[in-house]
Each structure stands twice: as structure tokens, then as C-alpha cells.
Amino acid sequence: MAKRLALVTGASSGIGAAFAKDFAARGWDVALVARRRERLEALAGELTSAHGIEALVVEADLAEPGAPAAIADALKAAGRHADALVNNAGAGQPGAFIATSWADQARFIQLMVSSYAELAHLLAPGMAERGYGRIVNVSSVSALLPSANAHTRFSGTLYPGAKSLLIKFSEALHLELEARGVHVSAVCPGYTWSEFHDVNGARPVVSRMPGFWMLKPEDVASSAWDAVDRGVTCRVPGAWYKFLSGLSRVLPDPVGQAMMRAQERRMAKALQAESKSA
Numbered sequence: 001m002a003k004r005l006a007l008v009t010g011a012s013s014g015i016g017a018a019f020a021k022d023f024a025a026r027g028w029d030v031a032l033v034a035r036r037r038e039r040l041e042a043l044a045g046e047l048t049s050a051h052g053i054e055a056l057v058v059e060a061d062l063a064e065p066g067a068p069a070a071i072a073d074a075l076k077a078a079g080r081h082a083d084a085l086v087n088n089a090g091a092g093q094p095g096a097f098i099a100t101s102w103a104d105q106a107r108f109i110q111l112m113v114s115s116y117a118e119l120a121h122l123l124a125p126g127m128a129e130r131g132y133g134r135i136v137n138v139s140s141v142s143a144l145l146p147s148a149n150a151h152t153r154f155s156g157t158l159y160p161g162a163k164s165l166l167i168k169f170s171e172a173l174h175l176e177l178e179a180r181g182v183h184v185s186a187v188c189p190g191y192t193w194s195e196f197h198d199v200n201g202a203r204p205v206v207s208r209m210p211g212f213w214m215l216k217p218e219d220v221a222s223s224a225w226d227a228v229d230r231g232v233t234c235r236v237p238g239a240w241y242k243f244l245s246g247l248s249r250v251l252p253d254p255v256g257q258a259m260m261r262a263q264e265r266r267m268a269k270a271l272q273a274e275s276k277s278a
């Protein structure tokens, strides 16, 4: 009998690669999706020899509207279906909202929102029919905290909103499908070691974060698995971020926003001092 299969988007790096390793270590087959085929092939080889599982490679640019359907077709052509879907691929859209082109913002929405919803729309019906499925949408703790300029400058003005949508979408889809054996969760990581901050240019800021602000991709993946398996629809990995997101629920908005601004001013001063001394 074929093993269960997890389709993981953004598997060529960071949190997605950690999800793929986590599923493979649990004996699942995996379908690895991203643009950098050579990275996916290297990971597929590593997982196949370490765990004796099957690893499919699907090259796709999820900022392109046709990508989710092409991914579902590739899975079908390989004679497989997905028992789990990890919607994780993502990148920031740095720069002020009004100074970036609409074409770039539209690609951001396609990658960060539409592709997640469409992949779930394509794969969840089969899961419901078979009576088993797990869907994880990788959101962000930024969806649960007051917005801050530094975050939106690097990740995009739409970023916290896009990530918030994934939380509500996960809750609603879970309610719709739970009785048919399909669990859906949003996982909301804080700062995590990956290539994300190299791609969006925030590395100089993030490298100044105290160690306890930084999560490991493998801890995000295992926390998400635990959440979706238990039917928890929104999981914040790590004690520090649980504390911060809990605090932001009880603080009045203006207080939370003032704290974020003060933190930004401290960070900007520290960066200025560093660039003067360099």
C-alpha cells in the first residue's frame, strides 16, 4: 500500500524544508514544491536515502495564477493524491505600498493568499472523500501583533493582512471539514532562522535580535504538526511569542502600537550607530 503523502510548498528552504524532513521522518512520502528545482532534487535524494520514502519534485512559481492547477495535475500524473498539504511558500514584498507597482503587489497576493486557497480548494475535496486530511497554512505572529513599520517595510504593507486572512480561513475551513476527518490549522511563527530575511533585506535588523526571539524551522514544523493533529486551528510556536501574542490580546491597541513604535526607534538608533562605526 502506498504511504501517505504530504505536499509541501516552499520546500527548497527554511520552514518548508523542515516540514518535508519532519513528514519523511514520520514515514510519509512527500511532494516538494518550489522554483529552485536543484534544491528540491537534492532534498528529495536526501530524504529518500535517509527514510526509504518516495519524494516527488514539482517545480512551480506560485506567484503565477496557473501554478496550483499545474501542481495538482502533476500529482495526478504521478498516480498520487495528497493526504496533507502544507501551504508555506512565501516571500516579503519590501518597499512602501505606494512606491511599488501593482503588478508586484498582485504577485504578492497570488503567492501569499490565492495560491494557498486554491491548493486547499483543489486538494481538500479528495481528503474529505477519503475521510482523512491535514492542511497547515503558514501564517505569522505578525497577524496577531500590532503592525509595525519595520515589519511592513521589509515584508510588505499587505503582509500582516495576508497572514491574518490565513488564520480566519484555517478556522473556517476546519469547521467545514472537521467532521469529515480533515483538520486545518494556521501556524503563526515569529522570527525564524531561514533565508526569508536574506531575501527581504531585513537580515541586519534580525541579526541583532536576542537569541530567544529566534525560532528554529524544525520547531515550527513539529509544533504545527502537533496543532493540526490535535485540531488546534491557530498555533503560535515558542514561549516568547505565545507571551507576546497573549499580551497583545489584553493590551489596548494604542498601548501595543506605542510599544511597537518604541521598539522600532531603539532598533533604528542601534542600526544608525552601527553604520556610523563601520
Ligand SMILES: NC(=O)c1ccc[n+]([C@@H]2O[C@H](COP(=O)([O-])OP(=O)(O)OC[C@H]3O[C@@H](n4cnc5c(N)ncnc54)[C@H](OP(=O)(O)O)[C@@H]3O)[C@@H](O)[C@H]2O)c1
Pocket (backbone or CB within 6 Å): 009, 010, 011, 012, 013, 014, 015, 016, 033, 034, 035, 036, 037, 039, 060, 061, 062, 063, 064, 088, 089, 090, 091, 111, 138, 139, 140, 141, 188, 189, 190, 191, 192, 193, 194, 195, 196, 197, 199
Ligand atoms: N522566517 C521567518 O521569520 C518567518 C516568520 C513568520 C512567517 N514566515 C513564513 O514562513 C513561510 C516560509 O518562509 P521561510 O522563513 O522558510 O523563508 P525561506 O527560507 O526564504 O523559504 C521560502 C520558501 O518559499 C519558496 N518560494 C518563495 N517564492 C516562491 C514562489 N513564487 N513560488 C514558489 N515558491 C516560492 C522558496 O523557494 P524558491 O525560492 O526555490 O521558489 C522557499 O522554499 C513564508 O510563508 C513566510 O511568510 C516566516
